[in-house]
Amino acid sequence: SSGINAEYGGKGCVFSYDPVGSYERESYRASGSASAIIQPLLDNQIGYKNQSNVDPAPLTRDRARTMVRDIFAAASERDIYTGDEVEISVIDANGIETIRFPLRSD
16 A cells, blocks of 8 residues: 555655554555565665765656666566566555556567
């Protein structure tokens, strides 16, 4: 579940759920069959974890789109359950923009 919530200062957020129904607000999260592949990449590229001498820059919309597309393309090569297309929904105060990218050409 994701969206923009006035309770959190109008910032975007993601809520992750565990198998027993508990939830947690997070800035980013991977789930599904390729989550073990995708989450470390998100931690490194968005959370700046395990990096030295890096000045964390705000994540732009264009960089986020490109990053999601590239990360899912990489995951689709290693995880047979990741589909042939990724659908990205950009949620902001103006509404929802949906973008689709093919992942495999074979």
